[in-house]
Amino acid sequence: MLNKVPEVTLWFWVIKILCTTVGESFADYINETLGVGLVPTAVIFTVAFAVVLTIQMRLRRYVPAIYWLTVVVVSVTGTLYTDILTDKYAVPLWLSTTVFSTLLAAVFGIWYARERTLSIHSIVTTPRESFYWLTVLVTFALGTATGDWTLELTGWGPGKSVLLPLALIVIITALWRYGANSVLSFWLAYILTRPLGANIGDWFVTPTSEKGLGLGTMVTSLIFLAAILATVIYLSLSRADVIEGRGEHTVTGGQRTPAPDSPRRERISLATLGAVAIATCAILAYANSQPHASALDAEDGKAPSCSGSTSSLSPTEAQQQTASAFPAGDVSRFRSISQDTLALVQAGDQSGAASRITDLETAWDDAESRLVAKDCVTWTYLDQEIDAALSAVRASNPDQHSETQALSTLVSTLGGPA
Structure with a gap:
């Protein structure tokens, strides 16, 4: 040949x-x-x-x-x-x-x-x-x-x-x-x-x-x-x-x-x-x-994974990093939605809480690319807390205590009152 x-x-x-x-x-x-x-x-x-x-x-x-x-x-x-x-x-x-x-x-x-x-x-x-x-x-x-x-x-x-x-x-x-x-x-x-x-x-x-x-x-x-x-x-x-x-x-x-x-x-x-x-x-x-x-x-459309570990962050450090690394406008919006959702849970309005926390999910996804670029480890820490809150509120049989605990922890990390 x-x-x-x-x-x-x-x-x-x-x-x-x-x-x-x-x-x-x-x-x-x-x-x-x-x-x-x-x-x-x-x-x-x-x-x-x-x-x-x-x-x-x-x-x-x-x-x-x-x-x-x-x-x-x-x-x-x-x-x-x-x-x-x-x-x-x-x-x-x-x-x-x-x-x-x-x-x-x-x-x-x-x-x-x-x-x-x-x-x-x-x-x-x-x-x-x-x-x-x-x-x-x-x-x-x-x-x-x-x-x-x-x-x-x-x-x-x-x-x-x-x-x-x-x-x-x-x-x-x-x-x-x-x-x-x-x-x-x-x-x-x-x-x-x-x-x-x-x-x-x-x-x-x-x-x-x-x-x-x-x-x-x-x-x-x-x-x-x-x-x-x-x-x-x-x-x-x-x-x-x-x-x-x-x-x-x-x-x-x-x-x-x-x-x-x-x-x-x-x-x-x-x-x-x-x-x-x-x-x-x-x-x-x-x-x-x-x-x-x-x-x-x-x-692949998956949530980003970071090279650093979130286990090294204490709640206080996570709160400080969130305030210093991320734009104040984004943090304020996340905190406001989380506080609204917590208030609805405590008032017994489960459907309202489920609807309001969807706003948090949307806002978080929209801000993902710019927040990850600023501090991926802190973003992952917050992402885990938001996932916990979403899971608690959207559970098939919601437990008010679990919802309150997850949302309170998230609000605290976002700089709100514990």
């Missing part, structure tokens, strides 16, 4: 990121907007992946439209597998990252032991192409786990979350030009394009009130699908990414390194990558040590 994959040019990386972005947004559109559900969506895309991969494997040469359609589908499929582990089976993201990293290392080891090359310039046999697509699938799953774990650790929102994978890709590119191992550089960049593309997609989808572009999953999917289509048409006509001949049996992962082959440069580059990895871990550890809300919770 002629080589079944494209040459690694700038176009390769552009369309790879586009595919990752549309894969993320389109999967969210089917899963969430259309309400299909996570597992059914995964089944749909698994079947689609099997179909398009069969077509791709039966070809005797690289065909841009089929190849990149396969990448789009495999990007969605790999992402969904990680999401199922996280959302349905509550597998921690650090564990998913570890498992997929180990699996990727095993695939590389078996691939190299059998073929003696990991070069994408030599995908000229069915076994090599099988290893290639298995590797791509695992890298998408790993990229999803790693990217989501980063968001969980840092709480970074749209826009800001793009910067870390982008900076790492730039560093890897510079080291590749200097003389880093081509295979290592290629696959590291390939993994990182997944969180980069997904974060770009989230930025387009996220409402403007939360510092996104607010385009929604459907519009975002259409924009990037159009960009992919235009790029594929260009590559089909220009053949700018076609590897001529039947491949090279060299251990490379992209275009040949511009710098002369040098074991010394490769060692320096490897040491630099190690230093970058340590620095990245330090950045993530520092971000995780700061009070923050989980960006994944906000993305």
